[in-house]
Amino acid sequence: MKKRILLLAGGQSGEHEVSLMSARSVLSALPRDQFDVTPVVISKQGRWLPPTETQRALETGEAPTGGDLVLHRAASAEGYDAVFPLLHGPMGEDGTVQGLLTLAGIPFVGSGVLGSAVSMDKIMTKQVLASAGIPQVAWQLVVRRDWQAQPDAVRECAGQLGYPLFVKPANLGSSVGISKVARAEDLDGALNLAFSLDRRVILEAMTAHKPREVEVGILGNDAPIASPVGELRFDADFYDYETKYTEGRASMHIPAPLPPEVAEQVRTLALRAFRALDCAGLARVDFFYVEETGELLLNEVNTMPGFTTTSMYPKLFEAAGLNYSALVTRLVELALEDR
Numbered sequence: 504m505k506k507r508i509l510l511l512a513g514g515q516s517g518e519h520e521v522s523l524m525s526a527r528s529v530l531s532a533l534p535r536d537q538f539d540v541t542p543v544v545i546s547k548q549g550r551w552l553p554p555t556e557t558q559r560a561l562e563t564g565e566a567p568t569g570g571d572l573v574l575h576r577a578a579s580a581e582g583y584d585a586v587f588p589l590l591h592g593p594m595g596e597d598g599t600v601q602g603l604l605t606l607a608g609i610p611f612v613g614s615g616v617l618g619s620a621v622s623m624d625k626i627m628t629k630q631v632l633a634s635a636g637i638p639q640v641a642w643q644l645v646v647r648r649d650w651q652a653q654p655d656a657v658r659e660c661a662g663q664l665g666y667p668l669f670v671k672p673a674n675l676g677s678s679v680g681i682s683k684v685a686r687a688e689d690l691d692g693a694l695n696l697a698f699s700l701d702r703r704v705i706l707e708a709m710t711a712h713k714p715r716e717v718e719v720g721i722l723g724n725d726a727p728i729a730s731p732v733g734e735l736r737f738d739a740d741f742y743d744y745e746t747k748y749t750e751g752r753a754s755m756h757i758p759a760p761l762p763p764e765v766a767e768q769v770r771t772l773a774l775r776a777f778r779a780l781d782c783a784g785l786a787r788v789d790f791f792y793v794e795e796t797g798e799l800l801l802n803e804v805n806t807m808p809g810f811t812t813t814s815m816y817p818k819l820f821e822a823a824g825l826n827y828s829a830l831v832t833r834l835v836e837l838a839l840e841d842r
């Protein structure tokens with residue numbers, strides 16, 4: 504019997520378009536002799552689009568308005584063996600959709616509510632990883648109300664981290680709302696931007712030098728494996744939105760040219776983080792490697808990383824001998840596995 508798979512794509516976050524691209528790749532890669540795949544695109548307004556509108560959104564890369572309320576369609580998702588929630592960012596990668604699918608009793612690809620929610624939140628992630636003894640940059644939490652009520656205390660706290668520093672909304676991705684603040688004069692603007700997007704903001708010390716950015720893929724449930732390590736190189740002050748999504752601005756190097764013991768450390772720390780955060784299925788774990796000091800710092804864990812055929816995560820496993828189609832098949836198997 505073929506497995507019936509519901510592939511969710513699009514979604515309400517700033518990464519809607521990226522998700523549609525990933526979904527097109529997954530859709531054509533899931534072997535048709537094993538899977539019966541139904542794609543459903545979620546519009547930016549959070550509506551689950553019916554088949555014809557879904558098809559149009561996939562073809563044009565843009566979702567029309569209309570569609571059903573999420574909950575109506577989730578109930579009808581009952582007829583599926585598994586769901587592949589190929590959604591990035593808030594309202595997709597953050598435990599919300601995972602909660603809905605858990606309620607509906609349908610197995611799904613990737614981390615559950617806990618792992619998704621904690622990994623999406625940069626502050627919770629840092630807290631959990633700190634207690635797991637994983638090295639990270641120094642950081643501080645600021646809540647919008649503190650910024651409104653005691654701006655001087657917040658400025659003081661930033662000063663203690665030192666400049667340059669990074670200001671980030673706690674719950675976004677794709678570098679949206681992130682500023683690198685070089686001087687104290689620029690702090691207010693960066694905080695106002697971040698607080699326009701989130702109630703909680705993280706201030707992060709910058710690494711001692713511009714870091715190398717290395718990433719590793721994790722695959723599995725409670726006995727996960729790590730891929731070879733990859734590196735991203737780009738010609739920009741930091742890996743901002745434009746650099747991420749402008750063709751030709753960044754290059755991927757697999758395997759990353761690293762001393763073998765550093766690459767091994769990346770894989771070990773990534774597996775430890777995956778476990779500490781209760782991730783499942785897949786994750787891409789991103790690090791900063793400060794060549795000048797030899798420091799290796801964990802930056803973030805992405806529980807639904809970019810998934811086009813040319814994205815880092817699938818490329819990392821391809822280098823390990825698992826091609827794209829075998830990888831998505833494995834992910835569905837992991838979703839159906841009893842943990």
Ligand code: ADP
Nearest residue numbers: 640669675676677678679707708709710741742
């Ligand atoms: P996102 O989840 O949006 O990808 P990140 O936390 O990965 O956000 O930050 C985006 C980019 O900003 C990183 O890839 C890196 O280039 C730069 N960056 C973020 N934090 C730091 C830091 N503490 N030190 C140096 N560079 C940083």
Ligand code: MG
Nearest residue numbers: 676677803805
């Ligand atoms: Mg991220």
Ligand code: MG
Nearest residue numbers: 677678789803
């Ligand atoms: Mg990142």
